[in-house]
Amino acid sequence: MTLLAVEKLDCRYGLLQAVRGVSFEVGQGETVALIGANGAGKTTLLRAIAGAHRPHGGRVLMDGADINSMPAHRRVSRGIALVPEGRRLFGGLTVMENLRVAASRRPGRWSVDSVLEVFPMLQPRRRALAANLSGGEQQAVAIGRALMSNPRLLLLDEVSLGLAPVVVDAVYRSLSGIIGEGATVVLVEQDLTRALEVAGRVICLLEGRVVLEGRAASLDRDRVVSAYFGLKRPA
Amino acid sequence: MTILNAILQGIFLGAFYAVLACGLSIMFGVMRIINLAHGDVAVLGAYIVLVIVDRTGVSAFVAFLIALPVMVVLGYALHFSVLERSLRAGILTPLLATFGLSIVIQNLLQLAFSPDVHSLGGSAGAVTTSSWQVTGGLSVSALGVLVLVTAVVVFGALQLLLSNTRLGWMMRATAEDADAAELVGINSRAVYASATALAVVIAALGGLFLGIRSVFDPVSGPTQLIFAFEAVVIGGMGSLWGTLLGGIALGIAQTLGAQIHPQFAVLAGHLLFLAVLVARFGGARVVLRTAR
Numbered sequence: 193m194t195l196l197a198v199e200k201l202d203c204r205y206g207l208l209q210a211v212r213g214v215s216f217e218v219g220q221g222e223t224v225a226l227i228g229a230n231g232a233g234k235t236t237l238l239r240a241i242a243g244a245h246r247p248h249g250g251r252v253l254m255d256g257a258d259i260n261s262m263p264a265h266r267r268v269s270r271g272i273a274l275v276p277e278g279r280r281l282f283g284g285l286t287v288m289e290n291l292r293v294a295a296s297r298r299p300g301r302w303s304v305d306s307v308l309e310v311f312p313m314l315q316p317r318r319r320a321l322a323a324n325l326s327g328g329e330q331q332a333v334a335i336g337r338a339l340m341s342n343p344r345l346l347l348l349d350e351v352s353l354g355l356a357p358v359v360v361d362a363v364y365r366s367l368s369g370i371i372g373e374g375a376t377v378v379l380v381e382q383d384l385t386r387a388l389e390v391a392g393r394v395i396c397l398l399e400g401r402v403v404l405e406g407r408a409a410s411l412d413r414d415r416v417v418s419a420y421f422g423l424k425r426p427a
Numbered sequence: 428m429t430i431l432n433a434i435l436q437g438i439f440l441g442a443f444y445a446v447l448a449c450g451l452s453i454m455f456g457v458m459r460i461i462n463l464a465h466g467d468v469a470v471l472g473a474y475i476v477l478v479i480v481d482r483t484g485v486s487a488f489v490a491f492l493i494a495l496p497v498m499v500v501l502g503y504a505l506h507f508s509v510l511e512r513s514l515r516a517g518i519l520t521p522l523l524a525t526f527g528l529s530i531v532i533q534n535l536l537q538l539a540f541s542p543d544v545h546s547l548g549g550s551a552g553a554v555t556t557s558s559w560q561v562t563g564g565l566s567v568s569a570l571g572v573l574v575l576v577t578a579v580v581v582f583g584a585l586q587l588l589l590s591n592t593r594l595g596w597m598m599r600a601t602a603e604d605a606d607a608a609e610l611v612g613i614n615s616r617a618v619y620a621s622a623t624a625l626a627v628v629i630a631a632l633g634g635l636f637l638g639i640r641s642v643f644d645p646v647s648g649p650t651q652l653i654f655a656f657e658a659v660v661i662g663g664m665g666s667l668w669g670t671l672l673g674g675i676a677l678g679i680a681q682t683l684g685a686q687i688h689p690q691f692a693v694l695a696g697h698l699l700f701l702a703v704l705v706a707r708f709g710g711a712r713v714v715l716r717t718a719r
Contacts, residue, residue, distance in 0.1 A: 290600075293613065
């Protein structure tokens with residue numbers, strides 16, 4: 193069943209066109225990785241789906257319903273949650289407050305307790321200000337904060353950025369647990385190996401366009417790499 | 428003993444300034460708006476209380492309770508009609524818009540109530556005149572104590588709101604990063620509007636105290652704004668308890684200044700304000716650079 197559909201989406205920053213006519217669908221329970229070089233439009237695409245960026249053209253559909261004119265906070269109650277690039281925690285709020293402020297009325301498995309269970313490293317830091325956490329802890333709070341709304345669609349933007357490899361491993365271990373429970377996830381990841389590992393399907397963007405799409409298992413690495421860098425540009 | 432008395436009276440006066448400054452501090456803290464019409468909103472609150480007192484004959488305090496819902500509605504109206512639109516246009520526009528609003532409120536009040544001076548002192552009961560003589564040179568007025576206690580209660584309640592309630596967390600989250608707040612499901616428009624409503628209600632409380640302590644007319648607002656603004660800056664912009672302490676510091680400076688010469692009172696407050704400005708921000712040069 194299709195949960196999210198993106199149709200001919202165009203996103204612009206003034207004259208700069210960041211996303212050009214992108215269309216794809218994400219089914220219930222799928223994990224899709226968006227890959228591509230810096231500036232390919234991945235972050236903009238996620239922000240447009242979450243409602244933080246108003247697209248110039250095209251549509252975003254959730255359960256077949258057009259949500260283009262819906263502000264970001266209402267999309268959260270529809271079940272879309274974005275872990276933004278750079279984490280964007282509320283630094284002056286404690287870990288607990290960061291989580292509790294994001295709690296929604298949507299019923300589901302996630303609460304402060306269950307988030308702390310999945311990210312045990314946060315347990316002793318509950319009363320610490322988010323600004324005083326380490327990078328890994330901050331990323332855990334950012335993911336936990338998104339989970340607090342019990343999303344049906346989780347959007348993850350570069351969760352490994354700026355983290356030590358060991359910490360990235362820990363974050364991804366927790367994530368694969370969440371994905372294993374049947375969550376629908378769209379993630380942006382710079383690390384190709386990791387993206388292919390976690391995702392069932394891969395969409396590669398180049399200069400705002402989809403240049404390659406396929407099952408992660410069926411794609412060979414060379415094809416992905418050349419699409420990623422635009423070595424063999426489709427005519 | 429006169430110095431001690433001056434400091435005590437300064438604390439009472441400062442508590443009044445702190446109540447006036449509280450709403451200004453909330454709006455600056457949450458929305459980064461400096462509401463230049465804040466003093467006029469306080470005076471408008473005083474006039475609304477005056478109208479209720481005149482029509483019904485109740486005491487000023489009861490009239491204030493009746494006026495509360497009116498002020499809440501006014502707060503939301505102010506936000507959605509003026510502040511929200513001007514916020515979208517950058518940081519300078521709210522300053523200009525509220526400056527214009529200040530003039531509009533003053534002139535509407537002139538039209539409706541004439542430039543005559545009014546007071547709520549007569550309708551506030553015994554609290555305006557009672558006092559306790561502690562020792563020979565030290566007297567504590569009931570009104571001073573009432574204002575101080577109210578100020579502490581207001582700031583304490585705000586502290587509880589901000590640290591223990593969901594609305595408080597939403598306000599702090601939106602103040603830090605409105606974009607990220609939207610992404611976790613917070614309706615930032617609604618949060619901003621409730622912050623404005625809260626600020627307007629507390630401004631009206633300041634207006635009530637202004638009317639009981641002394642007199643007001645349609646153009647009393649800007650003077651109140653200056654004292655409130657100074658209290659906010661002395662206390663560290665947007666910090667809650669800092670605003671209370673800033674107000675009290677301003678009050679003490681004024682009453683101590685009055686000990687030297689009655690005309691020196693307001694000037695002493697301004698000098699403290701300038702001294703804090705220079706000390707905190709490293710002189711006028713830095714202030715000018717950051718303002719640009």
